[in-house]
Amino acid sequence: MPAEQKAAVRRDEVAPLGYYESEHTKNVRDWKEVFDFVPREPPPPAAVADGELVFENKWPQGLPGFRVAMEEYAKAMEELALKLLELIARSLGLRPDRLNGFFKDDDQTTFLRLNHYPPCPSPELVLGVTRHKDAGALTILYQDDVGGLDVRRRSDGEWVRVRPVPGSFVINVGDVIQVWSNDRYESAEHRASVNSHEQRFSLPYFFNPGGDVMVEPLEELVSDDSPPRYEPYNWGVFFRTKRSSNFKKLAVENLQIAHFRKDLNSIA
Template sequence: MNRSGEVCQEYTQEMVKLAYKLMELVALSLGLPADRFHGFFKDQTSYIRLNHYNPYPSPSPHLALGLGIHQDSGVLTILNKDDVGGLEVKRKTDGEWVRVKSTPDAYIINIGDTTQVWTNDEYESVEHRVVVNSERERFSIAFFLHASSYTMVEPLEELTSEQNPAKNRAYSWGKFIAHKKWSDFQKLSVENVQISHLTDFRISK
């Protein structure tokens, strides 16, 4: 393995450690044992992605998307980026797109759909996109924490009750990922296959 491969492997290992810590904080915030989520990652399917966005000189550069509208399907995403802005999140109150401010030496953490389901909507994933810059190229490294492929994703029993019933039905993480990858080579009616596209996924709003 060359040095660049070693660096990526070392970086991924450190991201896994950080992601575990973040999930421990999520668990504690919900009154659960810190290690409540650890069992879902025995054979995790996590990975990193290196992103490069070319500049796009245009009369309307804010309309040029480097990455289309989507929600992260996994557990959480840890984003390391340069000082060139571009990430935007959709505000749920009015549907407006809000630019995420670039903070030096800081990560951006996105909650994924899997965590939203596990926590029975106590934590929510949000729609986001990346808009390219008209003058400067942009680089980022995204680490995606994913559960084991054989995981059945469903609201945790401790977070559901008669007064707070499950808001989403269980689904197979492995089957969803397989369907998502298959969809990359198909012409579908949706731009990016999401958990919400699963049949009868949502029980209540």
């Protein structure tokens, strides 16, 4: 779309939905454009308190059918995410709906993103998204047939390209699942590479808990032999802090779940 139409739906730190072209991941500028939106918009507030985020979707003009398609896609992704959540609960020996209560229909921390990675004249110098782990529970990613997603291999630390499979999704477990499972699941470290001759698109759905949820290892998964490895933290505060860092390079290390990890050796 023309630059002026993108600017009309540009997002900022107060209203973080819409178009943006200068995002930072872990304090590193990304080579990409993004468009963010939430599946459900809250009713407009009578007043916005100091520091409160305004979650209002900014739909671009001149794209017939775009809004309807994205809203239908968001609904389908929510259904898939809940099914995946139940499978993860079962794999941990929990009842299938054990994790469902942490997610609310009217919460605005779950969101979708349309990524555009333009061709880059020096792809060896930059990344579409630098290496990171997703902070939420699950990411359901659709990528086009160009591909560009790399995942860190645990055995040797090398990066492995995730080849696109037509009609499929890539599922990334996020930090929240890692904490809930007390490290039985590990959040997937990944990055997005770019190339010099071809643009690419991807569409991730970030499935996140409610803003008032305290994230900590589940009581069923801790014991004297397996004590909790993380201090509790408030997801809403964590989410807002992470989102604000997308707009500027911070003078401190980007917030990570590693900051909440307990020193079990000192406890012992």
